[in-house]
Amino acid sequence: GNSVTQMEGPVTLSEEAFLTINCTYTATGYPSLFWYVQYPGEGLQLLLKATKADDKGSNKGFEATYRKETTSFHLEKGSVQVSDSAVYFCALRARNSGNTPLVFGKGTRLSVIA
Amino acid sequence: GAGVSQSPSNKVTEKGKDVELRCDPISGHTALYWYRQSLGQGLEFLIYFQGNSAPDKSGLPSDRFSAERTGGSVSTLTIQRTQQEDSAVYLCASSAQGGNTEAFFGQGTRLTVV
Numbered sequence: 001g002n003s004v005t006q007m008e009g010p011v012t013l014s015e016e017a018f019l020t021i022n023c024t025y026t027a028t029g030y031p032s033l034f035w036y037v038q039y040p041g042e043g044l045q046l047l048l049k050a051t052k053a054d055d056k057g058s059n060k061g062f063e064a065t066y067r068k069e070t071t072s073f074h075l076e077k078g079s080v081q082v083s084d085s086a087v088y089f090c091a092l093r094a095r096n097s098g099n100t101p102l103v104f105g106k107g108t109r110l111s112v113i114a
Numbered sequence: 115g116a117g118v119s120q121s122p123s124n125k126v127t128e129k130g131k132d133v134e135l136r137c138d139p140i141s142g143h144t145a146l147y148w149y150r151q152s153l154g155q156g157l158e159f160l161i162y163f164q165g166n167s168a169p170d171k172s173g174l175p176s177d178r179f180s181a182e183r184t185g186g187s188v189s190t191l192t193i194q195r196t197q198q199e200d201s202a203v204y205l206c207a208s209s210a211q212g213g214n215t216e217a218f219f220g221q222g223t224r225l226t227v228v
Binding site for chain 2: 044046049100103104106107
């Protein structure tokens with residue numbers, strides 16, 4: 001079946017440090033890939049997405065590139081801020097004719113300290 | 115409405131009682147999803163609706179859990195004879211038609227079974 005594996009947290013970084021959160025997936029065919037973020041006390045919201053191989057999703061300084069050859073979608077940010085402290089979820093959606101549920105990783109908690 | 119609305123936001127119930135959780139999706143969204151988020155766990159898929167039908171109920175943990183959707187809009191997740199292990203945040207999401215579209219999440223219902 002389809003699955004997502006992301007690095008275990010928590011991750012603690014100092015402000016302005018470089019961030020990488022690893023995500024790999026297993027899926028039939030070529031899924032769409034997503035990163036969702038959950039800020040403290042808030043609901044999940046989409047951070048970025050990529051729908052085909054070599055696509056790069058980007059938003060708020062975060063980037064992730066859809067790598068078919070390594071089945072990966074690692075999240076990166078060059079300089080994190082305290083406000084980036086949140087839980088980050090990698091997810092995939094199988095490419096079918098209709099809607100299918102998102103399959104999520106377990107989430108990675110990021111804490112950024114000043 | 116402007117976003118996915120869930121009610122109640124918090125629910126405390128006694129073990130053995132039944133509870134109903136409500137989800138009002140974004141107007142026009144054909145797909146609706148229920149997930150469960152337990153402390154320290156990722157998002158566990160429960161059930162998915164396309165219109166009023168549920169093509170995938172594979173995530174429902176037991177026959178105590180059921181869900182329905184009427185009029186292609188509001189959905190209700192019912193848990194009968196609640197158990198302490200049912201305590202979690204129950205998240206609802208909706209999306210428009212199409213495999214590349216993002217899912218929009220509600221704020222969730224925090225259920226505590228005492």
